[in-house]
Amino acid sequence: MKKISLSHTAVKIASRKDFIRGIFSALASVPVLKGLESWAHAAPAGTLRARAKRPVATACDLAVVKGESPAAITRKAIETLGGIDRFVRKGDTVVIKPNIGWNRAPEYAATTNPEVIATLVALCRAAGARRVKVFDRTCNDAAMCYANSGIADAVRKSGGSIYHVINAKFIPGQFPPGSLMESWPVYRDAVECDCFISAPVAKHHGLSGLTLSMKNLMGVCGGNRGQMHWNIDRKLAELTKFINPDLTIIDAYRILTRNGPSSGRLGDVKTMKTVVAGADPVLADAFAATLFDQQPNDIAHIRKAVEMGVGSADIARSKIMKIQI
Amino acid sequence: MSGTGTRIVMARRCAQALSAFLLVYILWNTRYPLEGYINPKFYFQIDPFAMFVTAIAERVLIPGILYASAVLVLTLIIGRFFCGWLCPLGALLDLLSYIIMKIKKLFRIKKREAEPHPLRFLKYGVLCAAFAFALFGVQLAWAVDPITIFVRAFSFNAHPLIDGGINAAFISILEAAGYPEWLESLYNSLREGFLSLSTPYFPHTGLILSMLVLILALSLIKRRFWCRYLCPLGAFLALPARFSFLRRDVEKCTTNCGSCKNICRMNAIKEDNSYIAEECVLCMDCMADCPRGKSTFSFKLPVFKVSEQKFTDNYRSIEGSEQLSWSQGTNLPITIGPAGGQSNFPGVRATIKPAITREKFIHAALLALTPLPVLAANLPKTIPRAGTASSIRPPGALPEDEFIRRCIRCGACMKVCPTNVLQPASAAGRPGTAWAPVLDTRRGYCEYQCNLCGQVCPTGAIRKLSIEEKQKVKIGIAVFNKRICLPYAKGEDCIVCEEHCPVKGKAIRVREGLVKGKRVRLPYVVTDLCIGCSICELKCPTAPDKGIIVVKVREA
Numbered sequence: 001m002k003k004i005s006l007s008h009t010a011v012k013i014a015s016r017k018d019f020i021r022g023i024f025s026a027l028a029s030v031p032v033l034k035g036l037e038s039w040a041h042a043a044p045a046g047t048l049r050a051r052a053k054r055p056v057a058t059a060c061d062l063a064v065v066k067g068e069s070p071a072a073i074t075r076k077a078i079e080t081l082g083g084i085d086r087f088v089r090k091g092d093t094v095v096i097k098p099n100i101g102w103n104r105a106p107e108y109a110a111t112t113n114p115e116v117i118a119t120l121v122a123l124c125r126a127a128g129a130r131r132v133k134v135f136d137r138t139c140n141d142a143a144m145c146y147a148n149s150g151i152a153d154a155v156r157k158s159g160g161s162i163y164h165v166i167n168a169k170f171i172p173g174q175f176p177p178g179s180l181m182e183s184w185p186v187y188r189d190a191v192e193c194d195c196f197i198s199a200p201v202a203k204h205h206g207l208s209g210l211t212l213s214m215k216n217l218m219g220v221c222g223g224n225r226g227q228m229h230w231n232i233d234r235k236l237a238e239l240t241k242f243i244n245p246d247l248t249i250i251d252a253y254r255i256l257t258r259n260g261p262s263s264g265r266l267g268d269v270k271t272m273k274t275v276v277a278g279a280d281p282v283l284a285d286a287f288a289a290t291l292f293d294q295q296p297n298d299i300a301h302i303r304k305a306v307e308m309g310v311g312s313a314d315i316a317r318s319k320i321m322k323i324q325i
Numbered sequence: 326m327s328g329t330g331t332r333i334v335m336a337r338r339c340a341q342a343l344s345a346f347l348l349v350y351i352l353w354n355t356r357y358p359l360e361g362y363i364n365p366k367f368y369f370q371i372d373p374f375a376m377f378v379t380a381i382a383e384r385v386l387i388p389g390i391l392y393a394s395a396v397l398v399l400t401l402i403i404g405r406f407f408c409g410w411l412c413p414l415g416a417l418l419d420l421l422s423y424i425i426m427k428i429k430k431l432f433r434i435k436k437r438e439a440e441p442h443p444l445r446f447l448k449y450g451v452l453c454a455a456f457a458f459a460l461f462g463v464q465l466a467w468a469v470d471p472i473t474i475f476v477r478a479f480s481f482n483a484h485p486l487i488d489g490g491i492n493a494a495f496i497s498i499l500e501a502a503g504y505p506e507w508l509e510s511l512y513n514s515l516r517e518g519f520l521s522l523s524t525p526y527f528p529h530t531g532l533i534l535s536m537l538v539l540i541l542a543l544s545l546i547k548r549r550f551w552c553r554y555l556c557p558l559g560a561f562l563a564l565p566a567r568f569s570f571l572r573r574d575v576e577k578c579t580t581n582c583g584s585c586k587n588i589c590r591m592n593a594i595k596e597d598n599s600y601i602a603e604e605c606v607l608c609m610d611c612m613a614d615c616p617r618g619k620s621t622f623s624f625k626l627p628v629f630k631v632s633e634q635k636f637t638d639n640y641r642s643i644e645g646s647e648q649l650s651w652s653q654g655t656n657l658p659i660t661i662g663p664a665g666g667q668s669n670f671p672g673v674r675a676t677i678k679p680a681i682t683r684e685k686f687i688h689a690a691l692l693a694l695t696p697l698p699v700l701a702a703n704l705p706k707t708i709p710r711a712g713t714a715s716s717i718r719p720p721g722a723l724p725e726d727e728f729i730r731r732c733i734r735c736g737a738c739m740k741v742c743p744t745n746v747l748q749p750a751s752a753a754g755r756p757g758t759a760w761a762p763v764l765d766t767r768r769g770y771c772e773y774q775c776n777l778c779g780q781v782c783p784t785g786a787i788r789k790l791s792i793e794e795k796q797k798v799k800i801g802i803a804v805f806n807k808r809i810c811l812p813y814a815k816g817e818d819c820i821v822c823e824e825h826c827p828v829k830g831k832a833i834r835v836r837e838g839l840v841k842g843k844r845v846r847l848p849y850v851v852t853d854l855c856i857g858c859s860i861c862e863l864k865c866p867t868a869p870d871k872g873i874i875v876v877k878v879r880e881a
Contacts, residue, residue, distance in 0.1 A: 103772060103773065103774050103827075104774075131506075139825060139864070140772060140773075140827075140860075141357070141743045141744050141772050141775070142522050143357050143358075143522060143743060144357060144743060144772060144774065144775065147358065148774065161510070161513075163513035163516070164513070164516055164522050166496065166499075166512075167523075168496045168499070168500060169504070188504075205824070206820050206823045206824055206835055206846070207818060207819070207820050207824065207846070224866055224868075225866075226819070226821040226864055226865065226866025227866040229818065229819050229820070229821055229866065230811070230817055230818075230819065230866075232818075259830065259831050260824075261824060262824070262825070262826075262827060263829075264773075264827060264828075264829045265829045265830060
């Protein structure tokens, strides 16, 4: 090892005056740095509180309508519950959340029937809703999903506004302490609305068994949604409690019985020509499960939701109006 | 000032602006759903250099040859109109030099042009080299074609910058203003057809942009430096333009004041007021700015030799005019006569100089035939696989070697790709494959119901497939990494991959199994069905490494 002699290094040492000046100028930058620091550490732009639901008395717990036209059965189902006026008031901002997750034509039953959505939009507009917003955070390319599902056209023609989600509007939700969903980002519009209508299509799903209205709510969540699949049943129950939909209408005009949630094979589609509508999302899901010849208790997230008091799955004791038109 | 000339120059400027705007408009709209717009491949198909080089390298007749030949024929008739009137890069360079000219005027800097510089032969060298490489099966049009350079810089640099800038501005204003309804509606409607839903991102963009920046910077030295001295497309068009029928006519000029020589952007006008036809891009500035309106263009048969009589006449008339112009007290720069100390006419045995002398041609040919192309054709084919870099080509891509020969790296497929999965390959990858499209499976996925990349490819490097055909094309295959995949590694249910698999009948299926004493659903890949679309890899929730990755199927 060679020692380096310091005596040869020609370092110009600052004069005392320069030194003091340097100290002062360094001190002067402290408040600026402090200011920058507090700005950098500022809390993110707020969090979202859970959505409050308006108390609504419906004519029955669940309306199940069967018929040839998706539009007619949707209208009849809402009418059976007591009319759209019970949910939507004049000047309301309404959010309708369909399933537009996949780039599939409506015949493949991977997305909600556009006629069902068009009818809902028209009903809300007729009830005096100021704005009817329709959106979904899609799994496939968003522009393609919106166009090929037929929902974008349907909404525009019936007077609603359909738009693509803006990433900046996913805001951490204030889920209760201990929740597995803690501060999961949720779309702002889904919470800041007067009426939330969940309008999924009934489908088979490899993990949750079936994807119905509760799983439909995943479409308002941001973040890496694949990670929600871990312990999904409890998360779906917590999410449903958070979003608290006013009205759930499950499109079972065509249902996907295998290879859900996207399939792409017409052989997997079964035509049921049914819609299920109700104020309780869990009850609507429970009934929809029976369309697949399954018991509500077979579906883990329905079981969990009942356990957590999100809703009821007791089909036998509920007032269900079954109508054929 | 000549009225007709000024009008023609105005028309030319409009044509340039329109052409550049049209290309930018087409490129901006090279996106889903790609309906009702002119296909971006049009601009490449009228580019004879790119088309011929690609066709020769691949030894096929690509459809673009037809359009490209039409452009060559038209050039034979009227000259290099493409360079002066249509080339978007030329338009950009002209805009830049126009601005610089205005600035120079502020400082009263006058510009003079010397005799045509022999550097102009360099572009024939570039052209020869490109064709020589093409003969050996190496297509280099992608590196030097001006349209490609322009388009690439737009798609990879300008578009993401503008689109991202507008998006970011909207978001920050919306955030600050608390999402006012009218502004949000405006933003949403802009996102329907104008802005991207998520701004595309491309790597290696600095290198791509630097080519355009270099060309722009060179034009600070001399106007249209690139077009004068380097552009192989210009050189290719110059070949027929040399014999074009539309010729500059200055027979009536008696002064040879030199103003046309000094404004010629291509440095095509000589001291003796004759011009090099193949260098002329028909900008018509000489016509518009001739102080006496003596510079015109007319159709005539190409002249190869100037008769002795005519030449001496011309000489005399210039001699005589010298006094005239002095007596008029004009302050235009006069470069002729004894005052300039130059002898413009070294002899009466004058013939118009050929574009390239035999000596120079042999030199260029020798240079082009150096072993370089041979070396390039035999570069190692091994693929350095760094980390997770993929070498998966877009669906419908020709077999690798053919694909590389045909792809001109115009970036149209990457621009149109709705999920941004198509990315330019790194210049550090296998030699000769830089910037050709590969799938970045961590950035996007190949949409099952999309065949847009094949629709916009100008050379057919990506075949045009129907949706049904595309859904059967295997671009890769998914493989589980069981040390990371949640069900296999931790015994936790997940199956996000199975959920997203778009293949009819599911290429990823699930069976029940026991892991760590837990009953879980274990996913597996059905090799025959998997097409390698990579949505499983993209959506796999594990990070940073994925439980499932898509690899290229080994080529037979």
